[in-house]
Amino acid sequence: MPRFPVAELQAWVTRLFQVAGLDPSDAHLVADVLVSADRAGVHSHGVVRVGAYAELIRSGAWRSGVRPRLVREGGAFLLLDAEGCPGPVAAADAMRRCVDKARTSGLAGVWVRSAGHFGRAGYYAQIAAAEGMVGVALANAAPSLAPWGGRERTLGNNPVAVAIPRQDASPVVLDMALSVAAQGRIRLAAERGDRLPAGWALAPDGNPTDDPHQALAGTLLPVGGYKGSGLALVVDVLTGVLAGGAFGREVSPRRGSRFAASHAFFAVDVGQLRPRASFLADVERLVHMVKHTALAPGFGEILLPGEREARRAAEQKDVVDLPEEVVVQVRRAADGLGFAEPLPPRVDGG
Amino acid sequence: MPRFPVAELQAWVTRLFQVAGLDPSDAHLVADVLVSADRAGVHSHGVVRVGAYAELIRSGAWRSGVRPRLVREGGAFLLLDAEGCPGPVAAADAMRRCVDKARTSGLAGVWVRSAGHFGRAGYYAQIAAAEGMVGVALANAAPSLAPWGGRERTLGNNPVAVAIPRQDASPVVLDMALSVAAQGRIRLAAERGDRLPAGWALAPDGNPTDDPHQALAGTLLPVGGYKGSGLALVVDVLTGVLAGGAFGREVSPRRGSRFAASHAFFAVDVGQLRPRASFLADVERLVHMVKHTALAPGFGEILLPGEREARRAAEQKDVVDLPEEVVVQVRRAADGLGFAEPLPPRVDGG
Numbered sequence: 001m002p003r004f005p006v007a008e009l010q011a012w013v014t015r016l017f018q019v020a021g022l023d024p025s026d027a028h029l030v031a032d033v034l035v036s037a038d039r040a041g042v043h044s045h046g047v048v049r050v051g052a053y054a055e056l057i058r059s060g061a062w063r064s065g066v067r068p069r070l071v072r073e074g075g076a077f078l079l080l081d082a083e084g085c086p087g088p089v090a091a092a093d094a095m096r097r098c099v100d101k102a103r104t105s106g107l108a109g110v111w112v113r114s115a116g117h118f119g120r121a122g123y124y125a126q127i128a129a130a131e132g133m134v135g136v137a138l139a140n141a142a143p144s145l146a147p148w149g150g151r152e153r154t155l156g157n158n159p160v161a162v163a164i165p166r167q168d169a170s171p172v173v174l175d176m177a178l179s180v181a182a183q184g185r186i187r188l189a190a191e192r193g194d195r196l197p198a199g200w201a202l203a204p205d206g207n208p209t210d211d212p213h214q215a216l217a218g219t220l221l222p223v224g225g226y227k228g229s230g231l232a233l234v235v236d237v238l239t240g241v242l243a244g245g246a247f248g249r250e251v252s253p254r255r256g257s258r259f260a261a262s263h264a265f266f267a268v269d270v271g272q273l274r275p276r277a278s279f280l281a282d283v284e285r286l287v288h289m290v291k292h293t294a295l296a297p298g299f300g301e302i303l304l305p306g307e308r309e310a311r312r313a314a315e316q317k318d319v320v321d322l323p324e325e326v327v328v329q330v331r332r333a334a335d336g337l338g339f340a341e342p343l344p345p346r347v348d349g350g
Numbered sequence: 351m352p353r354f355p356v357a358e359l360q361a362w363v364t365r366l367f368q369v370a371g372l373d374p375s376d377a378h379l380v381a382d383v384l385v386s387a388d389r390a391g392v393h394s395h396g397v398v399r400v401g402a403y404a405e406l407i408r409s410g411a412w413r414s415g416v417r418p419r420l421v422r423e424g425g426a427f428l429l430l431d432a433e434g435c436p437g438p439v440a441a442a443d444a445m446r447r448c449v450d451k452a453r454t455s456g457l458a459g460v461w462v463r464s465a466g467h468f469g470r471a472g473y474y475a476q477i478a479a480a481e482g483m484v485g486v487a488l489a490n491a492a493p494s495l496a497p498w499g500g501r502e503r504t505l506g507n508n509p510v511a512v513a514i515p516r517q518d519a520s521p522v523v524l525d526m527a528l529s530v531a532a533q534g535r536i537r538l539a540a541e542r543g544d545r546l547p548a549g550w551a552l553a554p555d556g557n558p559t560d561d562p563h564q565a566l567a568g569t570l571l572p573v574g575g576y577k578g579s580g581l582a583l584v585v586d587v588l589t590g591v592l593a594g595g596a597f598g599r600e601v602s603p604r605r606g607s608r609f610a611a612s613h614a615f616f617a618v619d620v621g622q623l624r625p626r627a628s629f630l631a632d633v634e635r636l637v638h639m640v641k642h643t644a645l646a647p648g649f650g651e652i653l654l655p656g657e658r659e660a661r662r663a664a665e666q667k668d669v670v671d672l673p674e675e676v677v678v679q680v681r682r683a684a685d686g687l688g689f690a691e692p693l694p695p696r697v698d699g700g
Contacts, residue, residue, distance in 0.1 A: 074456030074622045076426030106424030107459045107616075111623065134592065149652040150643035162584045172587075174580040206646030223574035230524040230655035233640060234512045237522075241632045242484065244624045248639040266457075272424045273461065274594045282591045289598040290583060293500035296556030302499040305580035 001321040001348070008344035009320060010035045013047055019339040020057040023064040026089050033088040033119040038326075039316040040309035044184035045120040048326045051333030052253070053086070056116065058337070061257055062086040067093055068112055071244075076105040079243060082115035084257060091118040095127040095135065095265045102133060102267040109266045113245030116260035117141075117253060121161035122175030122306065128267040129163035129171035132276060136266040137161040140239045142251050144183060146219040148229035151206030153219055154249055156261070157183065158235035163306075165270070166287070167280040170314075173306030178228040178235070179220035186212050186220070191325075239264045319347055351671040351698065358694035359670060360385045363397055369689040370407040373414040376439050383438040383469040388676075389666040390659035394534035395470040398676045401683030402603070403436070406466065408687070411607055412436040417443055418462055421594075426455040429593060432465035434607060441468040445477040445485065445615045452483055452617040459616045463595030466610035467491075467603060471511035472525030472656065478617040479513035479521035482626060486616040487511040490589045492601050494533060496569040498579035501556030503569055504599055506611070507533065508585035513656075515620070516637070517630040520664075523656030528578040528585070529570035536562050536570070541675075589614045669697055 010031050017027035030053060038046035056062040061084065068080035068090045078097055082090040094110045101108035118124065121137040128135025141156030157177045164172040181200045189196055190212035201215030202208060209215055222228025240247030245262035252259040270279045291302055322330075331343065360381050367377035380403060388396035406412040411434065418430035418440045428447055432440040444460045451458035468474065471487040478485025491506030507527040514522040531550045539546055540562035551565030552558060559565055572578025590597030595612035602609040620629045641652055672680075681693065 072623060074619075076455035076457040077618075077623070079623050105426035105455060107426040107457065109457045109618070134587070146646065147640045147643055147652050149646060149649035150640075151646040152643045154639050154643045162588075164584070164587050172583070174584050176574075176577045176580065180574065202646060206644070223577055224526075224530065226653075226655075227526045227573055230526065233522070233636070233655065234514070234524050236636060237484070237514050237633065238512075241629065241636060242618065242620065242623055244628065244632075247632065248636045268427075268459070268592065269424075270592065273422060273427070273429050273592055278594065279591065282594075282597065283587065286583070286586060286591060286598045289504050290497045290500075293497055293502045293504045294556070296496065296499060296501040296552060299499035302497050303576075305576075305583065 002324060002327050002346050002350050003319050003321050003348035004344050005347060006035065006039065006316065006318055006320050009047075012341065012344055013050060015341065016050060016054065016334055016337065016339050017057065019337055020054040021064065022057060022086065026064045026086055029092060030086055030088045033123050035320070036123065036313065037120045038322060039313045039320050041312040042120060042309060043323055043326055044182060046326065047322065047330050049117070049119065050330055051336065052117070054333055054337050057086070060084075061260070062116065068115070076101065076107060077109045077111070080110065080112045082112055082257065082260070085115070087116035087118040087261070088123075090115040091124050091137070091263050091265070092127060094263060095124045095137065095267070098265045098267045099128050099131050099133060102269040106272040107266070107268050109264060111239070111243040112263045113240070113243035114257045114260045115263050116257070118261075118263060120175060121159035122163065122173045124265060125161040125163035125175070126171060126173060129165040129173070132165050133270060134165070134268040135163045138235050138239050138264045140236045140247060140251055140261050142253050142261070143249050144220050145179060145222050145229065145232055146202065147233065148222065148226040151202055151204065151219060155229070155232040155236060156251055157220060158232050158239070160231070160235060164283060165280070166283055170310035171306070172283075172287070172304050173309070175306060178222050178232045180223050181220070183216075183220060186215050190216060352674060352677050352696050352700050353669050353671050353698040354694050355697060356385065356389065356666065356668055356670050359397075362691065362694055363400060365691065366400060366404065366684055366687065366689050367407065370404040370687055371414065372407060372436065376414045376436055379442055380436055380438045383473050385670065386473065386663065387470045388672060389663040389670050391662040392470060392659060393673055393676055394532060396676065397672065397680050399467070399469065400680055401686065402467070404683055404687050407436070410434075411610070412466065418465070426451065426457060427459045427461070430460065430462045432462055432607065432610070435465070437466035437468040437611070438473075440465040441474050441487070441613050441615070442477060444613060445474045445487065445617070448615045448617045449478050449481050449483060452619040456622040457616070457618050459614065461589070461593040462613045463590070463593035464607045464610045465613050466607070468611075468613060470525060471509035472513065472523045474615060475511040475513035475525070476521055476523060479515040479523070482515050483620060484515070484618040485513045488585050488589050488614045490586045490597060490601055490611050492603050492611070493599050494570050495529060495572050495579065495582055496552065497583065498572065498576040501552055501554065501569060505579070505582040505586060506601055507570060508582050508589070510581070510585060514633060515630070516633055520660035521656070522633075522637070522654050523659070525656060528572050528582045530573050530578075531570070533570060536565050540566060
């Protein structure tokens with residue numbers, strides 16, 4: 001697999017977003033959100049997105065020099081409107097404001113409407129964990145699931161992330177969407193000519209399918225049937241409906257900002273509930289119980305939520321693997337922008 | 351199925367809890383939590399629990415005349431210790447205090463440690479919805495799941511409930527636990543001598559099993575594999591660990607109050623984020639999108655979360671069905687208490 005030096009790749013992606021139209025600070029943040037996903041091995045939310053993000057910037061949907069506008073403020077919440085601020089910039093700004101608010105009120109929430117795609121939800125939950133708080137990040141997304149019993153795309157595969165700080169270790173980060181299998185895995189199966197496992201998707205006629213092309217034209221199946229479907233509906237209300245943004249079928253990555261995804265962030269300032277050291281010690285006790293649970297056949301280790309990704313990111317601190325097809329797509333996006341600068345030299349000898 | 355008049359059954363269960371040792375007001379609330387579950391058709395959380403609850407009361411673990419003690423208060427949260435207040439009484443009290451707090455801060459959270467079983471989580475989320483707020487209720491529970499990759503009971507099948515108010519209709523109430531199938535369904539299969547569908551449970555050796563007895567000795571499988579397992583861990587932290595109560599393997603329905611389950615409640619005062627009428631209109635638009643999604647083969651209707659239960663409860667406003675085995679268990683619990691009063695006359699002619 002092609003390998004790139006992280007610092008150079010990050011700088012290159014930053015320059016790409018500057019060419020697209022972002023200022024250096026916004027470009028750097030968006031590049032960090034994407035490159036950190038690749039470092040964690042989550043290529044579906046990594047630099048493969050530069051083309052889509054660059055298009056949002058070029059179209060004027062995302063602009064620099066904008067910060068989410070405060071619509072309403074209460075004792076423990078803010079409601080913001082992104083108003084063209086790039087999704088990841090709006091989200092990071094919102095979670096930082098949520099952390100500040102939680103320092104006063106103990107628990108705080110920040111809603112952002114019309115913000116658009118923000119990359120990996122866990123990135124923002126971790127902003128709270130880095131401050132010693134429990135953080136939650138939710139978003140709605142363009143429809144890809146049918147509600148349980150249906151066969152049309154009505155609900156988004158809405159991400160849910162929770163980050164829990166730990167003593168001297170990477171936070172526990174649950175970062176999940178609500179389908180059985182990610183759309184990206186179905187696309188990969190389509191490219192490779194593979195069939196799908198049972199239970200991943202429905203064809204447009206509503207029957208189960210193992211054909212990835214039928215699945216891409218149809219709907220993703222929600223995790224746990226009616227449970228995942230119910231969670232998708234609830235997250236849509238907790239984000240788009242509460243924020244006064246788009247929801248359900250109207251959420252779109254292609255239409256104007258009124259139709260962009262909404263986000264919700266929550267932070268709990270642990271130290272206001274109980275001594276921080278006791279909380280951290282109890283988290284370690286729970287982690288110990290979980291990690292030392294006797295193994296089922298076929299498993300070599302029990303992993304905490306986010307543990308695999310944190311290890312991969314630590315291994316790829318300096319040098320990151322990018323799948324060949326990602327490199328091709330990134331190059332194509334750069335060319336489409338007129339950003340001719342070659343990617344940093346590969347360090348895999350390729 | 352045996353059928354009973356609701357008002358008489360509720361009064362009978364109330365008197366049973368008074369005989370066990372609760373005062374009339376606490377006894378009435380606990381009876382309402384249980385009878386309303388049966389009315390909704392959720393018999394696993396209905397009057398079948400009178401024996402276990404009566405035992406907690408008789409042992410002194412649950413006492414009347416106690417309200418959860420305020421441990422800490424912040425701008426948007428309360429931390430309470432149930433200190434022997436019966437689980438459902440503590441939970442209802444906590445959600446009411448959460449609603450009051452949210453009127454000031456917009457978003458509020460109330461944590462209750464050492465509280466014990468509270469019945470159906472949705473009951474408490476609905477207390478917020480009845481006040482026009484979005485309500486969330488979480489609890490941890492005695493261990494019944496292995497973390498993904500394990501074969502020992504380390505995490506609870508922790509309930510998650512969210513209630514969303516509607517205009518002129520019952521609220522949307524998502525009320526789910528994190529296993530593929532409820533323990534109650536596995537117990538039922540064991541009693542009937544049925545085999546289990548694939549994917550419900552592991553035997554004590556960690557291999558999949560279709561034998562309900564092996565499943566009851568082993569572990570329930572989490573919904574979505576690592577996703578449900580991760581959610582169970584996260585809910586444990588959001589309840590027991592944040593509240594300074596029991597968590598993981600230590601949560602027990604049998605040991606003293608320090609080991610009882612903890613709860614967390616959240617409420618969002620919708621009207622502080624946006625005009626209440628706009629919110630309610632948008633909820634109806636989303637409901638319309640969901641309900642009018644084209645159907646998959648084999649489905650006659652798309653149901654909202656909680657819709658089936660709300661309909662059943664409306665049908666059973668005056669008269670409620672109780673499975674024969676529930677009637678037997680309730681009678682046995684009453685006899686064990688020395689509560690000789692016969693159950694109200696059945697109205698099914700049985």
